[in-house]
Amino acid sequence: MDEPASSSQTELSSSLSKKKPVAIITIGMAGAGKSTFVQRINSYLHSQNPPSPPYILNLDPAVTHVPYEANIDIRDTVNYQEVMKQYNLGPNGGILTALNLFTTKFDQVLELVEKRADDVDYVILDTPGQIEIFTWSASGAIITDAVASSLPTVVAYVIDTPRTTAPATFMSNMLYACSILYKTKLPFILVFNKTDVQPHDFAIEWMNDFEEFQAALSTHEGTRDSEGEPTYMNSLMNSMSLVLDEFYKGLKAVGVSSVTGDGIKEFFDAVQTSRHEYEKDYLPELQRARAAREAKLKAAKDESMNRMLSDLAIDRTANPEAGARDRWDDEEEADDEDDDTDINLIDRTDDAWPGQYVDVTRARRHEQENIKWPRPG
Numbered sequence: 075m076d077e078p079a080s081s082s083q084t085e086l087s088s089s090l091s092k093k094k095p096v097a098i099i100t101i102g103m104a105g106a107g108k109s110t111f112v113q114r115i116n117s118y119l120h121s122q123n124p125p126s127p128p129y130i131l132n133l134d135p136a137v138t139h140v141p142y143e144a145n146i147d148i149r150d151t152v153n154y155q156e157v158m159k160q161y162n163l164g165p166n167g168g169i170l171t172a173l174n175l176f177t178t179k180f181d182q183v184l185e186l187v188e189k190r191a192d193d194v195d196y197v198i199l200d201t202p203g204q205i206e207i208f209t210w211s212a213s214g215a216i217i218t219d220a221v222a223s224s225l226p227t228v229v230a231y232v233i234d235t236p237r238t239t240a241p242a243t244f245m246s247n248m249l250y251a252c253s254i255l256y257k258t259k260l261p262f263i264l265v266f267n268k269t270d271v272q273p274h275d276f277a278i279e280w281m282n283d284f285e286e287f288q289a290a291l292s293t294h295e296g297t298r299d300s301e302g303e304p305t306y307m308n309s310l311m312n313s314m315s316l317v318l319d320e321f322y323k324g325l326k327a328v329g330v331s332s333v334t335g336d337g338i339k340e341f342f343d344a345v346q347t348s349r350h351e352y353e354k355d356y357l358p359e360l361q362r363a364r365a366a367r368e369a370k371l372k373a374a375k376d377e378s379m380n381r382m383l384s385d386l387a388i389d390r391t392a393n394p395e396a397g398a399r400d401r402w403d404d405e406e407e408a409d410d411e412d413d414d415t416d417i418n419l420i421d422r423t424d425d426a427w428p429g430q431y432v433d434v435t436r437a438r439r440h441e442q443e444n445i446k447w448p449r450p451g
């Protein structure tokens with residue numbers, strides 16, 4: 075028999091059965107062309123018949139100019155230069171702190187996005203230029219998880235194709251992409267940008283056939299030492315190409331030019347395939363993780379309740395008189411209502427009564443000093 079679905083499972087499924095926009099999180103190294111790419115997909119969606127303007131979020135607090143009009147812009151909420159001054163930080167610390175501050179308000183951002191969910195087909199997120207500020211920060215993870223648990227979400231990893239033609243650079247880029255994929259576990263599209271300058275065929279060839287990559291590697295400068303032997307780097311990259319072969323199988327790769335608009339249609343085809351992937355793979359996993367978290371929480375609550383009840387039972391047996399006095403009094407409960415919030419708090423601004431703060435560790439270590447323990451009253 076099927077188990078009844080938990081409330082959050084039902085909530086999640088019913089929210090997805092409504093028409094939901096797809097969230098596209100654009101990530102990429104500085105200068106890869108993220109903002110230009112966002113503008114290109116924005117104008118592509120505007121040019122559809124009927125036009126389908128996306129909802130755009132700019133999460134880069136340090137960008138001076140964005141080529142699109144963002145619906146929500148982090149710069150309207152946090153001034154990263156002011157953050158740098160106030161917290162005495164450098165530029166990267168300033169950007170990271172600005173993003174952290176913005177993340178504390180992200181529930182409100184999601185509310186705004188959800189309000190528009192029925193009118194838009196795509197929600198696009200442009201991330202900070204310094205990739206690690208988003209991909210390796212707590213706030214980046216919080217934003218990604220929050221978006222991915224309310225909308226079908228796809229990561230678009232933008233790559234500067236002309237700067238990726240060297241095998242070593244290509245491999246570093248792929249390793250980075252791999253780390254983001256395993257961290258987010260979201261459907262992932264490799265977007266080889268700037269194909270007007272450098273077509274991306276070489277990359278597809280290397281991804282489809284690792285021997286092609288190894289052949290390119292062997293002819294590349296710096297892969298042999300002075301005696302003609304493969305260098306350590308060469309051997310490492312050869313082995314890594316075998317590892318990455320497995321990773322490439324689960325990826326979609328498209329070549330685009332954000333300047334000419336070439337390949338943008340193919341990108342949206344890949345987004346649609348990824349949406350199905352999200353619904354087929356990511357969503358059940360998300361529901362499973364939520365159900366497991368709820369079950370764990372419930373088990374912990376049940377256990378502490380049972381422990382308390384069994385303690386009470388022991389007390390009642392040992393002291394039946396006290397047990398008889400121990401009954402529920404609604405009036406007393408009402409009087410005590412305000413006290414509940416103070417239950418675990420000590421207000422350290424009040425004057426401490428003698429012996430309120432006793433250094434227990436010190437007393438244990440210096441028993442010979444014959445410390446006098448304070449007595450109540």
Ligand SMILES: Nc1nc2c(ncn2[C@@H]2O[C@H](COP(=O)(O)OP(=O)(O)OP(=O)(O)O)[C@@H](O)[C@H]2O)c(=O)[nH]1
Pocket residue numbers: 102103104105106107108109110111134137202203204267268269270271330331332333334
């Ligand atoms: N030729 C060509 N240039 C491009 C393309 N996409 C972006 N560029 C150029 O690449 C440079 C960087 O583009 P941006 O969109 O600012 O890149 P970004 O990744 O947002 O940069 P950061 O904000 O620093 O991370 C700009 O000079 C763009 O004009 C493209 O498809 N073809």
